[in-house]
Amino acid sequence: MSSIDAAAVMRQAWQDVEAGRLQQALAAAQQVLQHDPQHADAHYMTGLLLQQAGHSDQALQHVDRAIAANPSVADYHFIAAEMRRAMKQYAGAAAAYRRAAELDPNLAEAHWGVGFCLEQLRQRDDAIAAFRRAIAVRPDFVAAHVNLGAALFESGRIDEAIECFQTALRHSPKQPLAQMNLAAAYQAKGDLASAADCLRRLVADQPGKAELHLRLARMLQEQGQLQESLAHYDAALAIDSRAALPVCERGVVLQKLNRLDEAEEAYRQALRMEPSLTVGWLNLGSILQGRQRIEEAISCYQKAARLDPDSWAPRYNLGTLWQHLGDLEQAMEAYRAAINLSAEPLAHSNFVLCLNYDPRQTPQSIRDEHVRWARRFAQPLAPACPPAPRDPNPDRPLRIGYVSGDFRHHVVSYFIEPILACHDRAAFEVYCYSNVREPDDVTRRLRTYATEWREIFTLSDAQAADLIRADGVDILVDLAGHTAFGRLLVFARKPAPIQAAYLGYQSTTGMDTVDYRLTDPHLDPPGGSDAFYTEKLIRLPHTFFAWQPPASDRDLPVSPPPVLACGHVTFGVFNNPLKVTAPIVRLWSQILQAVGGSRLMIVSGMPSADRRLMGMFQRHGIGPERIELIGRMPRVPYMHLYDRVDICLDTHPFAGHATTLDTLWMGAAIVTLAGQTFSSRLGVTTLTNAGLGELIAYTPEQYVHLAIQLARDRDRLAAMRQTLRQKLREAKFADIPAVTRAIEGAYRQMWRERCRS
Template identity: 30%
Template structure:
């Protein structure tokens, strides 16, 4: 059984003891301890005269004379006979330069018979203060003019409460914004009529309007005590308590106000606001709805309701609330701004732009409005206009860190990286904890291959915002590139947990898992299922109007972020050149990248229509593709960077295919076909890994070698006297099991060496340690960083043959090596990405470089070590082999693809059934 203790209210004896203890602390200079006990007593006896007086004295001793005044007023109200209370009150008035109030109060004190040296000293101080004020004033003050306070003090002593004239005067001062005069009169009322509600209530209102909520608390509490049945007094007290984060007490006050008047719209709204902050959204919404039922044009409640609806994902209802506000006040800047933000989030960028421009018509000097408009323009791809608006924002508000950060992002998109760094740095000078600026600077450094510095900024951003999904994703991408897959995947999973609709994090996780040796089919199947369920199965589909005529002209669209200087271009460029010659096809490009370079300009000539779509939302892009009546839409990214798989989820075309970028299944029920070849995806093998039907081409894709590549050199082992193995794969493909396999071959051939190219500087230590754990001395290793294409290809002059990675083989690097005369020793895996290397070697007729398992891998490596002359012959004849392979038969692959498209189209036009298609025998 649990022991519990009850809490009884303290007795007067307890309070006496507490008070003496507080006084001891106070006299000993332990002010914080004294204040704590004084406050505890005031919780029980808020009008305790001595405690209030001592709290006031404490505030004065801490140079907080203004804060002392309410305490002295309460003390006087509780016991106006105590001369010291009057002295302390007048002293505080003098300290706060409230000369007239001090003078009138001193006169009132003398009328009540208080005299003595202390009062004379105060009078002398007051006289000196008056003289100084007179000397400094440019005009003469008419001292004989009666003020509201003097009028009150000279009123009949028999008056028991403020007159109507006094109350009207106080209301007029408040309504005309004469806050200081209203404060003086309200204070005087609390002294003259300490048991009347008017002075206390108005004094609380005055303090609230001045933002002095701590000072407002006691007057509000006193007013509520004096007006126990006044709903407004309890509501006002609730507002003050809530501002001081005294949530429980504030809620009690609001509910008391509503007990007194259930039709009190403001109290319903205030209670709703408090409950919303507590996370009690359903109860909060009920309060707002009651407030709006009472007053449908209550703007504050409409705004609060709109915020709540937005937080709960009811965007259309939230927009409706803001639209209602704008019918009441078309110039409500807050409503225009929030509605503009909601429209932007919904992808309605034109509507959002109109709203933010309307804000600027109302107030052209509002920096935040320029920032918001710049944001929308940025999202719309209007980079120059966005840049202009952000520039205005920082000109109007030079310390606007968020605007500098966004300006940096715009500059980055405009390829003005130096300016981007300047703005990110400026943002961090203003606010070193701005997570977005740290993250964006990290992205810039990542793009510049400065991985160490990038990681520092990403981690700094996460320290500030540990629940920022985008930053977790970006750090995951960096760690993935460094080969730290386990840690990278943890960040991708965290990003997904924080934002379950973050499709990019899903794609990055899938892309990483297919390179992770610890991943298996069940892991992949589970994440595929989650992706399809989240983004595809219930996606809003486009209404297709394509005519079902089997032999008609076809419109084929290609969607990619890599139609530029990128590995994908090496495969797609020769194919597009061939496809563009088919008269019954029209080719459309949907380029999902702001970067367009010389390669992009070359590719454009093969398309009838080129669309830059990186700034289009997925719904907008799907609608565009559907409106252009694309018959067959081909994804060239898979789950790699800059994919638009969520556009495919909306099925904007009758037939959808995935190819090249990430050669694994998309896992999407909306994707119809996956393009491969017999070596990469043999019939009857691994098909269960795909939700798509398989189209088998003569080769997975054609390949365009670098045109000005260095010539092939003789086999270096013939002059070196030892073999040099090589790898030019990215670090993410090189894991410890890969190093272990390579090391077995290196141990079997003690004189052999290993060259690794394209390795990030901060991966070399990790790789060296992995080799060391396999007893491979670092003296046998050579590391080369990323470099230009010519120097990268020239490194092949040092390599006799390459060693493949697993579970994700090299493809582009293997084909570049082929063109440089370097074959790749590989193991045929049990996934498509694990058979890329073997497929290339088999297409070239180099089966002797394709191992069945690890022991066979070691055996084949030793065989080639013992047969260098044959290896030299392979090297010398490699380019000829390639030119006669299916990979070089661009025309054959293009004809096969067209044939496959026609077969798929005929199926759709008839009964819509789909089956795998084999066109691997098609020749040019």
């Protein structure tokens, strides 16, 4: 067959391809190859047709032979690249795309192909350059804009990625991948509202896709738009109800909406569908725990732990549950298991917090564990070069930043409000960084004291640190430590030149980036306690806190000692039930045994915890008829409980603080047991600064003796009932201006030391 005949056959073969007569076209190409085995176009057509028939390896061999016969045709290289890309031979595909682009620089798809393959090979910078070349050739190349945006997103260049996705959507407004990626980019930036809008557009364009409804439902749940989230979960499950996980996630929304019966049933339905769904057991345990069905909750968490031996979450949940039941030994064992399985700081934070309640711990063991937490989670985030003062003038006005998740109805606000209200505005600007999830009337009142108020609950730790850095804060003060809603990993990033711990946490942070800690000589006696903190201690002259009675308490009357009317002494314990430990129950039992006919009122915890507590008393010979459990109640009725109490007994090793002040305000005496830790000496600083040092015991025996002696001296109880409120009014901590000036003096001392260094 002559070359002219081959050309004619190939022309006809291409016409057959266009007409869909593929077998005739393949036969013609093979006929040409029988007469001319090096015929490039015949190999090329054969390769294309074999590829369509699913014979990829043979197809690529023919295209490669076409290239060998005529290496100057860009289409041959491009199709070879496409085949290699489909076979995931990305290096070879990139080389072939690159050669096609060299032969035809205007072949935008070849530039795109280079970028795609280099992205798969993790050569991201070169991939980005290739996508940009494709766009330069064809500015409306939607796929190139989308892939460029994706590569920029993976490089952390979020704003550039958003611009790329937006450009793709301008050229193709309903392009689903661009819309999906734009939603992801907005979410990464923290702009959840814009992300949700993208997903809403996708759902509007494709209402029958369950996965899109699920994505939007999850996004809306994260934003707290629970009703709309629930509607999209319902829509997704109406389309496809086969998967258990969306049913379980729908339960989470119902739980947040306080539709607890429906939430519980959703979790149970998910577990009927998939009994091995670990998160289902976790969520069911959570709702049962909240409903005080403790034994069932424990069973759920234990099932989750068995199903997923590598998951930290069920161990963490068991830890929190055991802690609230007062079983510190089991709580700490569960937390340790969670810590060993997780790189999450939360489990380790709860563990170190738990140490403050544990009578087996020493100041050194508590410090050591906090340092371990800091080395694991905080130290890797510390900047190589800490920020320098923005103006190292030792006497200029200072910008103080307070960080707290407790700017709400919480005991920390009870103590920080007088300080915020009394700050010298000429010498100090007050910036408050609020990590409050649900602001309340206290939040709104505290805002009025701040020079600037920043909401950081929705910000990541890095974003919050950037905000603080941009605000030019001179001294950043942590008010939470390892408690709920604390933001220690903001402090780990050292956004301010000086950082300090104050008020809301009872131990060291363990962090090198927190420079100082405010305390007083009664909490941390000089010479003995400095070694137990990583921070430098600054002891305020008398007291570390300021206090004023809440408005609701100021006109409450003081009643006579109830023993005078009922004939028996009533002891009271109104501290957080988490602070009640086995050793202190033993001391309380000794007091009750020694004071005939006496009773004990104690704040109730969970029913299971109450049963455990009553069991501890019974083991010491104290029957249930002598113990009255008191449930939680509003402020004023709670304060009137003191009308029924003669003497309060402090907890140990975590003493009361606000409750001690409540006790004294209502005229009841309180006996505290001093220990070696900050948390065990809160009663010491309160009583000392109120001129009531005689109520402080320094040994367990003395604690028991003091309580017994008070109980036997009714005249003294009556006299104290009349004088304690005045003693509080005259206490060092009630002089709010003096305490505030002392704190400001400490800030100035920190600043001058930093300027000198």
